[in-house]
Amino acid sequence: MRINFSSHIHCCVSYHTNHISERKASKKGAQFTVVLAGQSGLGKTSFINTLFDEDLLQLKDYYEENGAPRSTTKINSHKIELVEDGHVLNFTCIDTPGFGDYENNKFCWFPIVRYIEEQFRSYACQETQPDRSNLIDTRVHACLYFLVPTAKGVSALDVEAMKELCKRVNLIPVVAKADAYTRSEMQEFKKAFKETIDAYDIRLCDWLIKEDVNSDFIEDMPYSVINSAGRFTRADGVTVRGREYVWGIAEVEDSDHCDYLKLRELLLGTNILDLIVSTEAHYEMYRSDYLTLWLKKGWEKKSESDLSGSDQVAAEEPMVIPENPVELMKLLRNTSRSELEQELVFRNPAYVAAEAKLRKSFSDNVLNQEAVFKNWKFGLQEKQAGFNDDIQILHSTAIALQEDIKALESIMS
Ligand SMILES: Nc1nc2c(ncn2[C@@H]2O[C@H](COP(=O)(O)OP(=O)(O)OP(=O)(O)O)[C@@H](O)[C@H]2O)c(=O)[nH]1
Ligand SMILES: [Mg+2]
Incomplete structure (x- = not known):
């Protein structure tokens, strides 16, 4: 109509x-x-x-x-x-x-x-x-x-x-x-x-x-x-x-x-x-996409609880959608609506872009700090080499002085 x-x-x-x-x-x-x-x-x-x-x-x-x-x-x-x-x-x-x-x-x-x-x-x-x-x-x-x-x-x-x-x-x-x-x-x-x-x-x-x-x-x-x-x-x-x-x-x-x-x-x-x-x-x-996400979350939680307490390492099990409506509802109930809403935040492009920006600035920071550390280490190594040379010179001077002392002592005796 x-x-x-x-x-x-x-x-x-x-x-x-x-x-x-x-x-x-x-x-x-x-x-x-x-x-x-x-x-x-x-x-x-x-x-x-x-x-x-x-x-x-x-x-x-x-x-x-x-x-x-x-x-x-x-x-x-x-x-x-x-x-x-x-x-x-x-x-x-x-x-x-x-x-x-x-x-x-x-x-x-x-x-x-x-x-x-x-x-x-x-x-x-x-x-x-x-x-x-x-x-x-x-x-x-x-x-x-x-x-x-x-x-x-x-x-x-x-x-x-x-x-x-x-x-x-x-x-x-x-x-x-x-x-x-x-x-x-x-x-x-x-x-x-x-x-x-x-x-x-x-x-x-x-x-x-x-x-x-x-x-x-x-x-x-x-x-x-x-x-x-x-x-x-x-x-x-x-x-x-x-x-x-x-x-x-x-x-x-x-x-x-x-x-x-x-x-x-x-x-x-x-x-x-x-x-x-x-x-x-x-x-x-939208509904099919949303329900798939909901079931996926429910499936992940079910797999986690099945494995908890056992020594098994959590494996990536392929999702099986139950045909029995009661089982299906149970799977959906594993996830609360607020948990699902949280999951949806990750679909917000502004959030994704902000997260990517944060990740990039974090890795840039790490790289910068690594470069600073490398320079610092290199500087220390150079200083250490300089000290080693100084020690070597002082050591040679001490030996020469000891020999001079020995020579003086022999003259005095
Ligand atoms: N010349 C002209 N002006 C218009 C027309 N429609 C609206 N205006 C004027 O445009 C101005 C903004 O109109 P709004 O209806 O507030 O525009 P809006 O898109 O709702 O603006 P926001 O709420 O700020 O997004 C007002 O001064 C209206 O009088 C039009 O068809 N022609
Ligand atoms: Mg308006």
Whole structure:
């Protein structure tokens, strides 16, 4: 069944931020979660208001006194319940802090990857529980990745971030602030974007293509957007949403100005189910990887406890996955969730890079100290040789003096 919310979203019962009432949260309905990611100041937070055509975020926390959006500093979840023809869709927008502002921006995208994986992990853990009737599904179905169109094309940071994100989620690239670029600049950027994703094998909504649905949506990416919840009256008397300039209005919903309508159709229209279904493929890949890690940890602990107390040296036993579900559960229970979380720290690229750096600086230090020690030893050996020569000279002088004494004594006697 295809749920169509495309008519308009004003049919919604809305509520926002993290304050969801218990009553509404317990209502059943499909879940759809979108993460907004990208560098700072590109209009991620503003896009939520544009999408829902409401001043949903008219809260002190989100806006400065002059009305400009505040820079997002933590991951915020904004929820809205969409109702149409008796169908309920619980739409969640996850707004993330923009990145790229620091001197060293390496791995600055990792908190978003971690967030996506945490939702998969939480769902996978719930699935291993005996009662699965009330699973809380916070899995992310799409990531809107905001890009800044520059003459240089896609930045290295965006390439790196998108390469990682596309492996875990339906990646939907968005070109921010389309009103600031001419038609030809935008076309040039889109062309450069396509060449870059081919060159770096960045796959957009990978599993959506495999299911062979709506591939023209993929062709249209990246979508250019203009954000605004404001309304202005054009010279012809028609009131439109857009940004007003001295020369006219950059319209949100005019396809000549930007691709907002296409993007909204993708997110709130006929493709929502395809995005939900294709997320299952991403989830299955993560789940299989996660359970293998969990079993591996359990197996290692079982091997350790089997060998403890015996004189046997621990051997690298190949893992055998029990077919009996009770045995399988026992193996999983060998490892607690917190132990597993610790294991996952080792997958954090920032941690891996920091560890490699530390190891290198440690081995460099050892090499330096060895060189210092060698020099010191060489210096000592040289000094010792010098002392030996001095001793030899003193010894010869003593012998000569003794002979002189002997000669004097013989004269005196
Ligand atoms: N010209 C133009 N300005 C925009 C557009 N969308 C947002 N802005 C402005 O860009 C600035 C940043 O917008 P935000 O929505 O806070 O951007 P953000 O990506 O959430 O920023 P961080 O939270 O810092 O990552 C604000 O001053 C917005 O008014 C747009 O489509 N066109
Ligand atoms: Mg923001």
